[in-house]
Amino acid sequence: MFFSVIIPVFNRPEELAELLRSLSVQSYQKFEAIVVEDGSGITSESVVRKFKNDISITYLVQSNQGQGFARNNGMSKAKGDFFIILDSDVILPRNYLWVLDEKIREKKLDAFGGPDAAASDFSSLQKAMDFAMTSFWTTGGIRGKLKDPSKYQARGFNMGVSKTVFLKTGGFADPNRGEDIEWSIRIKKAGFKLELVEEAFVYHKRKNTLISFAKQAFSFGRNRVNVSRFHSEAIKLVHLLPTAFSLFLVSMIPISMFFPSLFTFQLFLIGFWGGMIFLNSLIQYRSASVALLSIITSLTQLVCYGFGLVYEYLKKLVNG
Incomplete structure (x- = not known):
């Protein structure tokens, strides 16, 4: 499976650098990264440039529209079979993409949400x-410990959808006000299978x-x-x-x-x-x-x- 990792960013170049560094050492390497600069005053262009040789990465710039619409922009340009949406302030465990590939196939998921954790440092x-x-x-x-994983509403810091889900549902309907929860509900109403993948956690710098x-x-x-x-x-x-x-x-x-x-x-x-x-x-x-x-x-x-x-x-x- 080929993943497109969508990352909206707003004035957070240092945090983005940590996320891209964790992407560059993933054990699963079939992915592209799309960074969407959402009208930042402090841009991440120099950070993205540093990872050009380590990651297949695209850098998009838009006027400030909110993270929901920035993600839509990234997904509209994505080449992957499955889109992974991350916030710029997360860091990935080394086997994150490997775990996702396994669980998406095993559970036959159209979409997923993952939990977050704090790293030891x-x-x-x-x-x-x-x-x-x-x-x-x-x-x-x-947010991440449900007995019934199908009841989970994915959060934008760690979620993903198939390309088919994006095309059928149109992506986020709101720029930045619970847009992830709204889309999760709409995805399920459209008949797609969205579940919590508890093993696909990210380290979340709040x-x-x-x-x-x-x-x-x-x-x-x-x-x-x-x-x-x-x-x-x-x-x-x-x-x-x-x-x-x-x-x-x-x-x-x-x-x-x-x-x-x-x-x-x-x-x-x-x-x-x-x-x-x-x-x-x-x-x-x-x-x-x-x-x-x-x-x-x-x-x-x-x-x-x-x-x-x-x-x-x-x-x-x-x-x-």
Whole structure:
């Protein structure tokens, strides 16, 4: 199978260099890479040039249109049988493409989504952010640990579709607001087989600061509502849990003043939740500092996602 690896990039030449380096040492070499520069002020042209002798690579430049449409541009120029879509801030394990080739054939997949992980050399904060985005205790576990892989909705940092799927469905319908989830739903509605391939994980370098991580989580909540504009069934009970958690935290203020016994019980629940996060993270990363940071990032992820969903839902009601 010949893969076309589609990589949109916006002002991230250093991260792109790491991704291209991991592509250049893949054990499976039947692929091309297409980098789509989406109106960047800091371009990646010099980075792409450095890998010309190591990878079959094409460099496309467009005005800023958003990552969804940048990916469409890349796929429209691709020569492969199967298109792999990656964000520029991921790094691939050496056997990533080999695993994909095997699993796509074995499962007879038309499309796939893969999970993400933190590499051992990532910073403590990046590991804590990875925990928050993948843990059972934050609802993040639905991203890459499903009992039924056919229920998975692929994310744009690590997903892929056959050329036939792209031609039949037309690619991404939105530039940058849950466009990956929307397309996943549409792919399944069109009768194609999309599943999680748990073995095809990527190392995902997330945001560099807690503030940028919070902004991203807030936008994820907003994005889920945006997807519901295309597919009314997109918001399920699990997506409301972060909002319920956030309202629970807010309720602790008045309850502490008027119902001290109930407030004590609330503190117990929050303490238990934080303790389980600390323990799980400690077991996973063997680092007390990462475990402590995981409590902070998990709290940030849930609260910001929850309020992002409420914000966009109210906006949807007002604007129609």
